[in-house]
Amino acid sequence: MRRVMALVSVVLLAAPAGAGTLHDVVNGLAKATGGQPATSGSSGGGGTSAGDVLGAIVDGLLDPDMAWSGGSGPPYTQPVLYGSGPAGAATLSAYLGLQSVIGSDGAGTIAAHASFEDLGFGLEATRYWEGPTSGQPSVQLDYLRLFGSYRLVHDGALAIWLEGGGAAVLALEDETILGGFAGLRVEKHVAGQLGVSLEIGGAVYSHGILGLEAEAAVDLWLLRVGYRVLAFDVGPPLHGPELGIAVTF
Numbered sequence: 001m002r003r004v005m006a007l008v009s010v011v012l013l014a015a016p017a018g019a020g021t022l023h024d025v026v027n028g029l030a031k032a033t034g035g036q037p038a039t040s041g042s043s044g045g046g047g048t049s050a051g052d053v054l055g056a057i058v059d060g061l062l063d064p065d066m067a068w069s070g071g072s073g074p075p076y077t078q079p080v081l082y083g084s085g086p087a088g089a090a091t092l093s094a095y096l097g098l099q100s101v102i103g104s105d106g107a108g109t110i111a112a113h114a115s116f117e118d119l120g121f122g123l124e125a126t127r128y129w130e131g132p133t134s135g136q137p138s139v140q141l142d143y144l145r146l147f148g149s150y151r152l153v154h155d156g157a158l159a160i161w162l163e164g165g166g167a168a169v170l171a172l173e174d175e176t177i178l179g180g181f182a183g184l185r186v187e188k189h190v191a192g193q194l195g196v197s198l199e200i201g202g203a204v205y206s207h208g209i210l211g212l213e214a215e216a217a218v219d220l221w222l223l224r225v226g227y228r229v230l231a232f233d234v235g236p237p238l239h240g241p242e243l244g245i246a247v248t249f
Contacts, residue, residue, distance in 0.1 A: 022130035028235030097244020120149035157189035179205030
């Protein structure tokens with residue numbers, strides 16, 4: 001419990017100020033696990049591993065050369081909120097965003113969530129990257145979540161979702177760090193095409209590593225402006241403003 005409170009304190013105190021670099025985070029993970037940091041573009045050791053498979057998934061999702069296809073888009077009438085649809089309706093939402101990470105380079109996130117009535121299922125992948133610094137090679141960290149969700153509250157414009165599932169961190173040459181997480185997402189449709197959301201969750205990984213993530217965002221039609229934080233208790237938090245496109249079907 002002390003470690004959890006310490007991690008929360010570090011995030012709250014460090015988020016408004018300067019953060020450490022992605023190198024610090026990756027080196028902290030390597031120290032905690034006894035592994036070796038993976039440089040960007042490195043595929044790890046020989047043979048196929050869980051890291052290779054998850055890395056291929058993330059590569060496919062976050063390929064910078066990816067192109068959107070299709071003609072006219074779907075009829076967007078409201079901000080993209082998990083709970084924005086009427087009771088009993090099935091919804092599918094998707095998000096693509098870019099983040100400027102304070103003290104580092106950047107990150108890209110792609111996410112999808114499908115729901116029917118009070119049950120949902122989602123996938124989210126984030127890639128953090130940083131160029132070479134102080135004689136160290138460039139590094140990247142891939143963060144992947146696969147989760148289920150349950151709507152605890154659906155009171156008009158307000159929706160509160162309980163989320164839980166598995167998480168994976170790919171930042172080391174020889175190991176994929178796996179864990180489980182749980183969190184809450186609160187969404188509020190303010191007026192017209194304006195909405196706000198807040199998400200916070202915690203995770204426990206192998207080797208006793210603890211994680212915390214949070215995001216606050218404002219949705220205006222297709223545009224989402226937010227602030228995202230990802231922190232592990234072995235290094236400084238990765239945080240910064242994010243801008244993205246959110247759609248719902």
